[in-house]
Amino acid sequence: MEINGRTRTCGLIGNPVEHTLSPVIHNTLAERFGHNLVYVPFPVEAGRIEEAVAGASALQILGLNVTVPYKGEVIPCLREVDSLAASIGAVNTLVAVPGGYKGYNTDMEGLYRAMVTEDIRIADEEIILLGAGGAARAVAYLCAVKGAQRVYLLNRTLDKAQKVAEEVNRSADRQVILPMALADFDSLPDRKFLAIQGTSVGLAPHVEDVVIDDEKFYARIHTGFDLIYSPWETRFMKLVKANGGQAYNGLKMLLYQGIIAYELWNGVEVSGADADVVYGKLKAHFI
C-alpha cells in the first residue's frame, strides 16, 4: 500500500505493545479491502492515557485497540461506552465519534465467534472457568449472556471469584456463576465439562506451568479452551488432550476481536475467506 495524504491511521495503545500481533490483523485486512489505512502500535507511559486519547482524537485517528494495563483506566477518557463494555468494565476498542471516542469490548464477542467456528456450545452448558482477572470476568459475562446453565468460577483468590460472581449474577438476574477456590476442584459435580482457561498461568516463557496440576481434574473436561495462544499448545491443553478431550488455544479469539474492531472502524463485514487469510498469517508466527 502506498502511504499518501489520505491515509487513515488506526493503532494499539498499551504498555508494553512491542510483541503485539494486531498489526498483522489490521494491515492484512486493509490490504484485502483496498482500504487506505495503516495500523501501528503506540506505547503509552503510565499516567498518560488521558493525554493519549485526547491526542489521538486531535490527530483524527480513526480507531484504537486498548490493551493491558489500560482496558479499565481508559473508560473515563471516553465520550461514550457501549452498554456491554460498561457492564464488563473493560474496553478494548475505541471508535472515533464527534469530540472523542466510543468504547467497545470486542474480546468477548471475539471469543464467542472463535467458539462458534470450532462448534463449541455455551448455551445450556455446565462450564468451568479458571481465573477471575480481566479476561475471565469478560468470559463470565459472555457465558451468562449466551445462556450457560452454570459456570463454576475457580480462582486462586476466592474473594475475586466471589466479586465477579456477584456482579455477573446481578446483571444476569440469575445465579449462573458459582465461585469456588481453585483448590476445591475435587468437589465439582461428577460429570464432563467445557473448561475455559482464563488465567495467565502457562503463558510463554513459563510454558511448563499450569493452574491445576492434578490429572483427575482433566478427566472431567470434554473440551478445553485456553485464552493463551503463546505457546501454541499450553500445558493445560496438553493435559486436556492426554485425558481424551479436545483442546483449543486463544489465537482465534485474538483474530476475531481484531476483525470485529476492524468492522466497527470501517463499516464493513469481513468474510470467512478473509478471516482465514489473516488467521494463516497469525498462525505462521507460531508454527
Ligand code: NAP
Ligand atoms: P489478569 O487480569 O492479570 O488476571 C490473571 C488471572 O490469573 C487471575 O485470575 C489470577 O489469579 C490468575 N493467576 C495468576 N498467576 C497465578 C498463579 N500462579 N496461580 C493461580 N492463578 C494465577 O490477566 P487477564 O488480562 O485476565 O489475562 C489472562 C490471560 O488471558 C492472559 O494470559 C492473556 O494473555 C489471555 N488473554 C487472551 C486474549 C486473546 O485474545 N486470546 C485476550 C485477553 C487475554 P488471582 O486473582 O488469584 O491473582
